[in-house]
Amino acid sequence: MSNLYFIIAFRFVLILIVQGLIFNKFDLFGLYDPHISIIFVLIFPIKTNRIFFLIISFFFGLILDYFSNSIGINAAAFVTIAFLKPYIMNFVFGNFYDPHGIKILKDYIQDSTIYQKVLFVLIIILIHHFIMFSLESFTIDQIKVVIKKTFYTSLLSLFFCSSLIYLLAQNER
Amino acid sequence: MQRIIDSILSNKDVLVFLILLLFSIYLVIDSNHYHQSKFNSFSNNFTSIIFKKYSSLENYFNLNHENEELIKENLDLKNRLYSNKEIIYDTILINTSHIFSSAKIISNNFSYSKNYLIIDKGYKHGINKEMGVISSYGIIGIIVDVSENYSRVMSVLNINSKINAKIKNSFHFGSLEWNGEDPSKLNLNDVPKIAKITIGDSIVSGGMSAIFPENLPIGIVSKIDLKNSENYYGIEVLLNNDMTSTKNVYVINNIYKEEINNLKNLINE
Numbered sequence: 001m002s003n004l005y006f007i008i009a010f011r012f013v014l015i016l017i018v019q020g021l022i023f024n025k026f027d028l029f030g031l032y033d034p035h036i037s038i039i040f041v042l043i044f045p046i047k048t049n050r051i052f053f054l055i056i057s058f059f060f061g062l063i064l065d066y067f068s069n070s071i072g073i074n075a076a077a078f079v080t081i082a083f084l085k086p087y088i089m090n091f092v093f094g095n096f097y098d099p100h101g102i103k104i105l106k107d108y109i110q111d112s113t114i115y116q117k118v119l120f121v122l123i124i125i126l127i128h129h130f131i132m133f134s135l136e137s138f139t140i141d142q143i144k145v146v147i148k149k150t151f152y153t154s155l156l157s158l159f160f161c162s163s164l165i166y167l168l169a170q171n172e173r
Numbered sequence: 174m175q176r177i178i179d180s181i182l183s184n185k186d187v188l189v190f191l192i193l194l195l196f197s198i199y200l201v202i203d204s205n206h207y208h209q210s211k212f213n214s215f216s217n218n219f220t221s222i223i224f225k226k227y228s229s230l231e232n233y234f235n236l237n238h239e240n241e242e243l244i245k246e247n248l249d250l251k252n253r254l255y256s257n258k259e260i261i262y263d264t265i266l267i268n269t270s271h272i273f274s275s276a277k278i279i280s281n282n283f284s285y286s287k288n289y290l291i292i293d294k295g296y297k298h299g300i301n302k303e304m305g306v307i308s309s310y311g312i313i314g315i316i317v318d319v320s321e322n323y324s325r326v327m328s329v330l331n332i333n334s335k336i337n338a339k340i341k342n343s344f345h346f347g348s349l350e351w352n353g354e355d356p357s358k359l360n361l362n363d364v365p366k367i368a369k370i371t372i373g374d375s376i377v378s379g380g381m382s383a384i385f386p387e388n389l390p391i392g393i394v395s396k397i398d399l400k401n402s403e404n405y406y407g408i409e410v411l412l413n414n415d416m417t418s419t420k421n422v423y424v425i426n427n428i429y430k431e432e433i434n435n436l437k438n439l440i441n442e
Contacts, residue, residue, distance in 0.1 A: 051189050058193045062200075072200030079197060083190040135201055 015040045020067030034160040057082035077131040092120040221323040228279040246309045271386045272426045286353040290326040305384040305425040311414035337379035346379040361408040383430040
C-alpha cells in the first residue's frame with residue numbers, strides 16, 4: 001500500500017514540474033497550451049479512497065495554479081473531473097461496476113477498445129478545459145470564445161495526453 | 174437526528190466535492206482583481222438601488238450639517254479669491270486640465286481592510302475608471318468600477334491603495350498607504366531622510382500620477398518615526414476630512430490622462 005502512495009507522490013511532483021515548467025510555455029500559435037497535467041487524474045489508481053482522491057486533486061490543481069498564476073481555476077477544474085471520473089468510467093467502459101455493489105475486478109485497460117480509451121480521455125479533457133476557460137473568462141458574453149478555445153486546446157491536450165499515456169504504458173510493460 | 178447524520182455520511186463524497194469546488198471558486202474571485210470587479214459590478218447593480226433609496230432618506234436629516242459644510246467651503250473659497258489679487262479673469266489662461274464634477278456617496282465602508290465606496294454617478298455621467306475622488310478637505314479614493322448609474326471607489330482606507338503625496342512647499346514625496354487600523358490616520362512611506370519634516374506640516378497630493386492634481390490638501394503630520402536602520406521616514410498623517418461622515422464629493426477628470434499614460438507605456442516598452 002505504501003508503494004501506491006509513493007507512486008502517487010512521485011507522479012504528483014513529476015507531472016506538476018513537467019506541466020508547470022515545460023508545457024505551460026508551449027504556446028502553439030501563441031495561444032494554446034496542451035494540459036498534460038490531466039494525466040494525473042486519468043491514471044490515478046482507482047482502488048484508493050474517493051475523498052482522498054478529491055483532496056489530492058484539489059491540491060494538485062492549486063499548486064498548478066501557482067505555476068500559471070491563475071489561483072483557483074485549475075483547482076476547481078481538477079476537483080470536478082476527479083469527482084466525475086467514476087461516473088464517466090462507468091459510462092464509457094460499461095459494466096465496470098456490478099449493480100449489486102460488488103466490484104468486478106475486470107482489467108478495463110485490456111478489455112476495452114481503443115475508441116473507448118480515447119473517448120474516456122476526451123470527455124475528461126473537455127470537461128476540464130470547459131470549466132477552466134469559463135472560470136477564466138467569468139462572463140456569459142464570451143461563451144463563443146470559451147467554446148472555441150476549449151475545442152482547440154482539447155484536441156492538442158488529447159494528442160499529448162494519449163501519446164504520453166501510451167508511451168508510459170509501453171514503458172511499464 | 175440520526176437520519177440527518179446518516180444521509181450526510183452516505184453523501185460525504187458529494188459534500189467534500191462541493192466544499193472543495195466552492196472553496197476554489199472563492200479563491201478565483203478573491204485573488205484575481207478582474208473576477209472580483211466582475212462579481213462586484215453584478216452585486217453593485219443590485220445593492221446600489223437599495224443604498225440609493227436609503228441614502229436619500231438619510232440625506233434629508235443631514236441637510237443642516239451639509240449646509241454648514243458648504244457654507245464653510247464657500248467662505249474658504251471666497252477668502253482665497255479676494256486675498257489673491259493676481260487672479261486674472263481670462264478663460265484662456267485658466268488651467269483646464271482637470272474637470273470636476275459632483276457626486277454623492279451612497280454607501281461607505283471603513284470597517285474592513287479593503288474598503289470601497291459607492292457614488293451615485295456612472296458612465297452615463299461621464300465617469301470612467303481611474304478618476305480621482307476628493308471631498309472639500311481631502312482625498313477620498315480612486316474609481317475602480319463603473320456601471321451605468323453608479324461607480325465603485327477604492328477608498329484611501331484600503332490596504333491596496335497607494336497615493337502619491339508630498340510635503341507642502343517641498344519636493345520630497347512618498348506614497349500614502351493605510352495600515353488597516355485607524356480610519357483617521359494614513360502612513361506616508363518612502364520619504365527620504367534628508368527631507369526636513371516637523372509635526373504639524375501639511376501633506377498635499379504630489380501630482381506625480383495622472384489621477385490627482387498637485388497640491389490638493391490631504392492632512393497634517395502627526396507622528397514621525399525615524400528608523401535608524403533605514404533611509405526613509407515613517408510618517409503618520411492625520412487626515413483633514415473625516416472619511417466616516419463625508420457625503421458630498423467631487424470626481425476629477427484629467428483630460429490629459431490618456432496622453433500621459435501613453436507616454437508612460439512607451440517608456441515601459
